[in-house]
Amino acid sequence: MIEETIELERDGTGMETFLCRPERHGPFPPVLMLMDAPGIREELVEMARRLAAVGYFVLLPNLYYRAGRETKFGPDVLDHGSAEHTRMRAIRTRMTIPPVMSDVAAMLSFLDAHADARPGPVGVHGYCMSGPYALAAAARFPERIGAAASYYGTWLVNDAEESPHLNLHKIAGEIYISCAEHDDLAPPEMVAELKRLFDRSGVKGELEIQPGVHHGFAFPQRRVYDKPAAERHWERLFALYRRTL
Numbered sequence: 001m002i003e004e005t006i007e008l009e010r011d012g013t014g015m016e017t018f019l020c021r022p023e024r025h026g027p028f029p030p031v032l033m034l035m036d037a038p039g040i041r042e043e044l045v046e047m048a049r050r051l052a053a054v055g056y057f058v059l060l061p062n063l064y065y066r067a068g069r070e071t072k073f074g075p076d077v078l079d080h081g082s083a084e085h086t087r088m089r090a091i092r093t094r095m096t097i098p099p100v101m102s103d104v105a106a107m108l109s110f111l112d113a114h115a116d117a118r119p120g121p122v123g124v125h126g127y128c129m130s131g132p133y134a135l136a137a138a139a140r141f142p143e144r145i146g147a148a149a150s151y152y153g154t155w156l157v158n159d160a161e162e163s164p165h166l167n168l169h170k171i172a173g174e175i176y177i178s179c180a181e182h183d184d185l186a187p188p189e190m191v192a193e194l195k196r197l198f199d200r201s202g203v204k205g206e207l208e209i210q211p212g213v214h215h216g217f218a219f220p221q222r223r224v225y226d227k228p229a230a231e232r233h234w235e236r237l238f239a240l241y242r243r244t245l
Contacts, residue, residue: 001052002116010065010106017107018045018060020052027118028057029245030111032104032137036128036219037092037154038077039064043221054238056245057117059107063100063130067091078222092129097136097162104137108144121146121173123241127218128185129154131177132164138175139167147244149176149237152215154185157193165194168201175205176240178233183215208236 002021007014018040021028033048040062048060064071071091076082104124111117122144126134131153138148140162148171150156150164156177157165177198179191191209198207210217210232214224218233 001049003049008061008106008110010103013065015065015103015106016040016062018048019058020045020048020060021057021116022052022055026057026116028055028116029120029241030057030059030117030122031241031245032107032122032124032134033058033060034124034126034130034133035060035063036126036130036216038088039071039073041072043219046220050234051237056123056241057111057114059111061103061107063095063103063133064091066099067094095129097133097160100133101136101140101162104133104141108141118245121245123147123149123245125149125151125237126153127151128216132156132160135164135171135175135177136162136167138173139164139170142170142172145171146173147175147240148173149178149240151178151218151233152180152183152186153177155190156186157190157197165197168197168203171201171203173204174240174244175203176236177205177207178236179207179209180213180215180217181209181211182213185215 008017048058052058074084077084124134131150134148138145210229213226213229216222217226218230
C-alpha cells in the first residue's frame with residue numbers, strides 16, 4: 001500500500017493526517033476515519049491499513065491538532081487519574097462539533113483535488129467521541145457523505161450544537177449506529193431515545209446494540225476487546241461502504 005503523513009493546512013497551522021490506499025487500480029472510494037478520545041496511535045493506523053487493504057483511500061486525521069503537536073499520549077491514557085489521562089481530558093473537553101465540521105470540509109476539498117480519490121460519495125466513520133462527528137458530517141454535507149457509521153459513539157443525544165439527534169432528518173446517505181450493551185457514555189435510556197428518533201426520522205440505515213460487550217470493544221489493544229464483536233464491526237462497515245461508495 002501507499003502510506004504518507006501530511007500536514008493539511010488549517011487556519012495557519014497543520015492538521016497531521018495519515019493517508020493510506022492501495023498501490024494499484026485506483027482511484028479509490030474515499031473514507032474519513034475519525035479517532036476516539038485517546039487519540040492517534042499505532043492501533044488506529046493499523047485499522048486504517050486494514051480498511052485501505054480492501055480498496056479504500058483512507059484519511060485518519062489528528063483532530064486534536066489545535067492543541068499543538070504534543071497530542072499523542074502514552075499507554076496509560078485510559079487510566080483515570082494518570083497524567084496522560086488528565087492531559088488528554090483537558091483537550092477532549094474542549095472539542096465541539098462545529099470546528100470538526102470545518103475540518104471535514106477541508107478533508108473533502110483535499111479529496112476533490114487528489115488523483116487517487118474517486119469522485120463521488122465519501123464515507124465517514126467515527127469511534128467514541130467521533131461517533132457524533134461522523135453522524136453530524138452526514139447531516140452537514142448530505143450531498144457528499146454517502147455513508148456514515150458511529151461505533152460506541154458518546155452522548156449521541158445531548159444539548160450540544162449540531163447534536164446528531166437534532167439533524168437525523170437532514171441525512172441523505174445511509175447510516176449505521178453500533179452501540180455496546182454496557183456503556184456509561186451511551187447509557188440504555190439514551191440509546192432508546194436515539195432509536196425512537198432514528199425510527200421517526202426516516203433516515204436509511206440501522207441502529208444495532210452489540211450484546212454483552214463494553215465501550216471500546218473493536219480496539220484490539222483495549223482490555224474490553226471482543227473479537228466476535230470487533231469482526232462484526234468490520235463486516236458491517238465493509239458492507240456499508242460496498243453498498244454506498
